[in-house]
Amino acid sequence: MNIGTVSEKSGLPAKTIRYYEDIGLIMPGRDTNGYRQFEPSDIHRLAFLARARSLGFTIEDCRALIALYTDRDRASADVKELTRQHLGEIDRKISELRDMRKTLNDLINRCHGDDRPDCPILNDLAGANVS
Amino acid sequence: MNIGTVSEKSGLPAKTIRYYEDIGLIMPGRDTNGYRQFEPSDIHRLAFLARARSLGFTIEDCRALIALYTDRDRASADVKELTRQHLGEIDRKISELRDMRKTLNDLINRCHGDDRPDCPILNDLAGANVS
């Protein structure tokens, strides 16, 4: 299978697949013409990566997950721990964004938003913490 | 004032302040020895930037906000609109993260997390959508 087909089947852009080869996440063989030759198992692996990435795992997480996936003697506790750590980071990001959201929303509500220059948003940014 | 003092007062690393000069967000003068010379107004401007960045505005947003801030004829509606768009993006990110969170949490709850290799998390990543 050529890269175009694999791209379509895995849902990953060809560019990304080549990049994943660069960083050693997949190792397709080569045809006599130099084209990458993919096996059905590569599609599976790439779909695995696509799913993990869409869940916000970093590339290094993915590397670890793939290693665990292909390790017959793995302990599910290892996978769970990695996932738990990742969940913790997501929670941190969510609460950070929620803090931002709250502040921005307050500011928007306080800004009359007409053609006058007076603006609580800019005042806040400028450090006039009139709350 | 030298960059170290300004760094301390604005809360931004010296590196970042130099970077902001590179991209034209501040334009400090220079002393005869080549050192950057900052005015008190520069601290104000940098603190403005630090605050806007901490609220998740991009550098380009910051550029626009600074322009609006220094424009005596600005309309507060413009600021409000920019902020509203930014809020929209934050909301999008939050809901994306919440989706991830939910999926990951479900997976964690389904994974027994012991020393056996069987693992619903890896199964899900591999595409076996056993829900």
Next chain:
DNA sequence: TCTAACGCTTCCAGTCACTGGAAGGTCAAG
């Protein structure tokens, strides 16, 4: 058989917002 259009290859550069580090000049204290 020729040709156009597409698919594949590599390599280089850019994204965003910094951050780290090297090599070197400047300044104040002891």
Next chain:
DNA sequence: CTTGACCTTCCAGTGACTGGAAGCGTTAGA
């Protein structure tokens, strides 16, 4: 006079791609 802190510039790296150029390979149609 030396030490150490502070300043300068420049280059490279981060993460995870993405865009584009230049140049082959392949295939479908006239």
